[in-house]
Amino acid sequence: MNAKPTVIRRMDSVAALLVLLVAILHPRALAAAPVDIAPYAWEFPEATGVMGADDLVSELRDQVGRVLDAGRLAPLYISFSDQESVGYTVYQEPGRIVGTLAWAYPHLAEPMRARVRDYVNAEFANPTNAPWGVTARGKGGTSNYPLPRASGTPRESHPRERWWFERPGFGTTRPFLHTLYGAWLHGHRTGDWSATSNHWPAIRAVYKSHGDDDAYRLYGTMCVHIAVARLADRFGDAATRAEALARLQARMDDGLDFDAVEGLARGKPGASSRSPYGGYPDMYDPRMDHSTYRGWVFLNLSPEMGRYLHDASAVLRGRVLERHAAGKAAFPLWWMPKASYFNRSWTGDEGSGLVPEVVGMMAPVERWVARADAAALSRQTRGAPNGTGDCYWIEMLVQAIEATGKTEWRDVRRY
Numbered sequence: 001m002n003a004k005p006t007v008i009r010r011m012d013s014v015a016a017l018l019v020l021l022v023a024i025l026h027p028r029a030l031a032a033a034p035v036d037i038a039p040y041a042w043e044f045p046e047a048t049g050v051m052g053a054d055d056l057v058s059e060l061r062d063q064v065g066r067v068l069d070a071g072r073l074a075p076l077y078i079s080f081s082d083q084e085s086v087g088y089t090v091y092q093e094p095g096r097i098v099g100t101l102a103w104a105y106p107h108l109a110e111p112m113r114a115r116v117r118d119y120v121n122a123e124f125a126n127p128t129n130a131p132w133g134v135t136a137r138g139k140g141g142t143s144n145y146p147l148p149r150a151s152g153t154p155r156e157s158h159p160r161e162r163w164w165f166e167r168p169g170f171g172t173t174r175p176f177l178h179t180l181y182g183a184w185l186h187g188h189r190t191g192d193w194s195a196t197s198n199h200w201p202a203i204r205a206v207y208k209s210h211g212d213d214d215a216y217r218l219y220g221t222m223c224v225h226i227a228v229a230r231l232a233d234r235f236g237d238a239a240t241r242a243e244a245l246a247r248l249q250a251r252m253d254d255g256l257d258f259d260a261v262e263g264l265a266r267g268k269p270g271a272s273s274r275s276p277y278g279g280y281p282d283m284y285d286p287r288m289d290h291s292t293y294r295g296w297v298f299l300n301l302s303p304e305m306g307r308y309l310h311d312a313s314a315v316l317r318g319r320v321l322e323r324h325a326a327g328k329a330a331f332p333l334w335w336m337p338k339a340s341y342f343n344r345s346w347t348g349d350e351g352s353g354l355v356p357e358v359v360g361m362m363a364p365v366e367r368w369v370a371r372a373d374a375a376a377l378s379r380q381t382r383g384a385p386n387g388t389g390d391c392y393w394i395e396m397l398v399q400a401i402e403a404t405g406k407t408e409w410r411d412v413r414r415y
Contacts, residue, residue: 046410053378064101067389095179132203217261220300359396
């Protein structure tokens with residue numbers, strides 16, 4: 001009778017040793033089960049029965065009208081300080097406005113829809129402003145990223161004689177291929193697939209060149225793999241479709257580890273100059289610990305990736321919502337750009353205010369992971385955009401509109 005516990009203990013020791021050997025010889029064998037990527041790769045949230053949002057739709061049409069009237073847009077310059085050295089720039093990615101117009105498209109009247117199609121076709125035809133305009137950054141060739149400050153009409157609402165300061169290397173390490181999601185979305189929302197199919201070889205080339213970069217292993221940029229898989233499927237390119245799906249599988253499996261993904265955004269010590277957000281300026285500088293929100297891994301988050309963060313793992317969802325809550329605690333009025341929050345990351349030691357990227361980090365998580373209701377999302381549009389073509393703000397406005405209806409996830413290959 002007394003021998004039984006000893007036998008059990010010996011069995012437990014053997015089992016533990018076997019587990020240790022498996023972990024050493026096959027480290028991925030004990031990892032979480034692979035993510036089922038099919039819903040995220042192929043399903044898109046369609047909104048039906050939208051109602052009670054006439055005021056928001058009117059605002060949306062006004063904002064889109066301003067973009068169309070302005071024509072091609074330059075990046076947006078932000079300066080909330082009397083220090084010349086703390087200027088900040090957003091929307092430097094070629095083609096970033098395309099996804100914004102695609103989100104707005106179903107809520108526009110037909111004459112404005114026609115103008116949007118013409119606008120996007122003109123962007124696609126311009127080698128500097130097309131989403132695939134970046135061809136060889138860091139690979140021994142030339143690049144159109146970041147967009148130069150004189151690449152279009154100024155976005156700022158206030159008169160500006162010049163950019164007070166421009167960091168020579170600002171933004172050069174940041175992602176840019178996530179704009180291909182906008183190229184897919186344009187075709188999906190407008191039905192104008194020829195605008196994209198005519199440029200498929202260029203899209204495929206830039207994806208093959210950069211799609212494996214660390215910058216596209218973040219939650220906010222994994223949408224590029226979804227977009228390319230869908231475009232390849234529509235255009236009958238089986239090899240590129242398989243390549244994009246394989247990358248999406250690997251990224252989503254690895255993405256279950258929140259800390260690992262954030263490590264990619266921050267970069268390794270001593271090598272941060274080439275990391276997406278640990279470069280210059282360093283958004284993980286310890287001096288910013290108490291005056292910023294580090295939601296960089298969520299920036300440009302698509303609905304599919306928000307769904308993944310909510311559904312793929314309860315542990316991952318908890319980490320995401322914990323970080324989201326930290327952002328709300330730091331900036332309770334995060335949707336108001338002129339709120340007087342001291343924010344060392346963006347506006348320097350002598351200024352205050354929030355740049356559009358705060359909305360870009362917070363709003364998609366609020367909609368697709370926290371799953372705020374329509375009333376809450378509507379309240380968050382009571383601020384104002386930072387000038388013409390403020391992509392993150394306009395996209396937040398669209399989500400507030402569509403949240404008033406019914407959201408149904410549908411397979412994009414069936415319609």
